[in-house]
Amino acid sequence: MTTRTGTESRLAFSTLACPGWSLERVVEAAGQYGYHGVELRLIDGETIAPDIDRAERRRVRTLLHGARLPVVAVDTSIRLAGAEPDQAVADLRAFLDLAAEWESPLVRVFGGDLPTGQAHDAALDAMAVPLAAVAPEAERRGIAIGVETHDAFSSARPVAALLSRVDSPAVGALWDVLHTCRMGETPEEVTDLLGHRLLHVHVKDGRGETGAAVWELVPLGEGDVPMAAILQALRAHGYGGWLTVEWEKKWHPEIAEPEVALPQHAAAMTSLLAGSAI
Secondary structure (H helix, E strand, O other), X not given: OOOOOOHHHOEEEEHXXXXXXXXXXXXXXXXXXXXXXXXXXXXXXXXXXXXXXXXXXXXXXXXXXXXXXXXXXXXXXXXXXXXXXXXXXXXXXXXXXXXXXXXXXXXXXXXXXXXXXXXXXXXXXXXXXXXXXXXXXXXXXXXXXXXXXXXXXXXXXXXXXXXXXXXXXXXXXXEEHHHHHHOOOOHXXXXXXXXXXXXXXXXXXXXXXXXXXXXXXXXXXXXXXXXXHHHHHHHHHOOOOOEEEOOOOOOOOOOOOHHHHHHHHHHHHHHHHHHHOO
């Protein structure tokens, strides 16, 4: 887990927020809005492919490192459930290469949706296979793999069950706070379940009924996600890693533009962090 000192230096945003922006505009906005890191889900509006060409890899590194803007995570579309093991291993290794080149400490993956007709424990066992296969390489390279609380793994409980099958500090959890809240878990329950395997946090707000498949995304502080309590739980847990604002504009074009949402989230988080002493 990457540790930062000082509340002002641990806030990042995901490029999922700005599908219409160039990477140059991402760098400019980070400084303009008070963010100190960036999480790469999109590059120039497109999701990142594992076989991104070498010239583009160098461009990303040169631009972000030249701006002293760290890549806090590289976000993949890998879904472990039902994946063909050899392909999952190949894709994970390709993204570890990208993360190493961009000096990112984390590669994000999804659990995905469990295959129908397969026993739950058997599905988790199969998902653990590619993670265990690449874990020693990830450890050697100093890069972690974070399984996000998302899809069938929106609760921290199945994520913890999957992680229990992979004995490596390089494989852990990425806590998307909206999804665990949507599933009815309290911040304390999440930190207890994930324990020392908690690597990274995605920040967002929304409103809806507990257990509902989808919540409406709203500006931070206007929904049902108890962000102040989440920060308190993280403080009690000793968390010192990045907090990434994930405004899902790419998937929800109807929500506010990044020029509106990103400054609002930065201001709200700065205020919350000042009061949490995290």
